[in-house]
Amino acid sequence: MSPRARVRWNGQAVARRAQQGAASGARLGAEHLLNVSRDRVPIEEGTLERSGTVTVDEANTAAAVSYDTPYAVRQHEDMTLRHDAGRTAKYLEDPLNEEQATIQEIIAAQVRRQLRA
Numbered sequence: 001m002s003p004r005a006r007v008r009w010n011g012q013a014v015a016r017r018a019q020q021g022a023a024s025g026a027r028l029g030a031e032h033l034l035n036v037s038r039d040r041v042p043i044e045e046g047t048l049e050r051s052g053t054v055t056v057d058e059a060n061t062a063a064a065v066s067y068d069t070p071y072a073v074r075q076h077e078d079m080t081l082r083h084d085a086g087r088t089a090k091y092l093e094d095p096l097n098e099e100q101a102t103i104q105e106i107i108a109a110q111v112r113r114q115l116r117a
Contacts, residue, residue: 014115021114023058025107030054030063032106033092036099037065040091042075042083065092 034052041049051068067076075081079089088094096103 017114017117018111019061021111022061022107023056024114025110026061026063027054027056028110029103029106030056030065032103033096033099034065036095037092040086040088040095041067042081042087042089042091048072048075065096067092 031054034054038049038052041052043049048067048069048071051072052065053068054063054065056063066072076089076092081089083089
């Protein structure tokens, strides 16, 4: 007589945990990006830096980092503006490109964490 094995598949629970981990990772990754970009935001009074925020759409597993002042886009896009040392235009785009691997690892770590629990 051959040995028997019983397999119990919890696909929905696994998918739900993976989605929760991805949403948590997206939030943490976006917060990481916000912190890195805050070090480069042009500063005069600090209003632009303080306007930075993270928004998460857990249902679609998406996160966004934004700065909300009337001049945020111009400060980001106008490469002719002069800034203090270490402060630059592209203060969000450049850190996103540079930190992409780190953000992906943050998300992956949160998914792994949820799947182990």
